[in-house]
Amino acid sequence: MSGNENTLREQITFFGRSLFERGLTAGSSGNIGLRLEDGWLMTPTNCCLGNIDPADISRLDLHGNLLSGKAPSKEFFLHKAFLDHRPDDRAVVHLHSTYATAISCLPGIDPMNVLPPLTPYSIMRFGKVALTPYHRPGDKRLGDEIAKVASDYRAVLLANHGPIVAGKSLKAAVYAAEELEATAKLFMLLLDRNPRLLTPEQVDELNNSPEPQQSDASGGCC
Incomplete structure (x- = not known):
């Protein structure tokens, strides 16, 4: 195992x-x-993200065959489907965070634009959010749904399930997932209160600005 791989396991x-x-x-x-x-490196099936042994992290070949470590998450196919259509991204984070999952359960949500433009960092870190139809966890049709939107979306909500987010690095994907949850919380707090949104011109300005700098170092979260 290379030193770089050891570092990546520690980051996960x-x-x-x-x-x-x-x-x-x-x-x-x-x-993750x-x-x-x-x-690939993949967190194992049935593991707690709060208590991962780096040596247990699954090492897979490009097709998802296990080379070492414990058996990978049964949702590996979601990660592969996502990044198969995002060649410049390297990492995927899938969570069951409360507010993003709550939004994925609401009726009447636009599946191609789940969240309004509330804050600049929501635009810079993940942009528009898609919503995929419900399928049970582990159902391979979820991968097909992700593949339909992955080219155009960095962040997706799986209906009645939770968010999945891609990034150029692990840190970028984590930060985007955190920002998505914070924005989902704002959305729920402001629901039915007619909040002031960023204008289309302000969104365009953000989209044409350099992306926030992200490093792969596993230091502090700020």
Whole structure:
């Protein structure tokens, strides 16, 4: 195992614990995937993100065959479907965070534009959010639904299930998932209160600005 791979395993452990300890996913829910040049690192099935042993993280080949570590999350196919259509992204974070999941349960949501433009960081970190139809966890049709929208969306809500977010690095994906949950909370707090939104011109300005700088270092979360 290379030194770089060891570092990436430590990053998955660090961010998994951070997400769990702040209540962004509970029990054994949620999973993290990271695409390498020659395969994948994936959190194991039925594991708690708050207590991952780096040595247990699944090492897969590019097709998802297990090479070492514990058996991968049964939702690996979601990660692969996402990044198969996003060649510039490397990481995927799937959570069951409260507010984003709550929105995924609401009726009348526009499946192609779930959240209004409330804050600049929501635009810069993940942009528009799609909503996929409900299928039971582990159903391969979820991968087909992700594949339909992955080219155009970095963040997707699985109906009655939770958010899944891609990023150029693990840190970028984690930050985007955190920002998505914060924006979902704002949306729920402001529901039916006619909030002031960013204008189309303001959104365009943000979309034409450089992306927030993201490093792969596993330091603090700010």
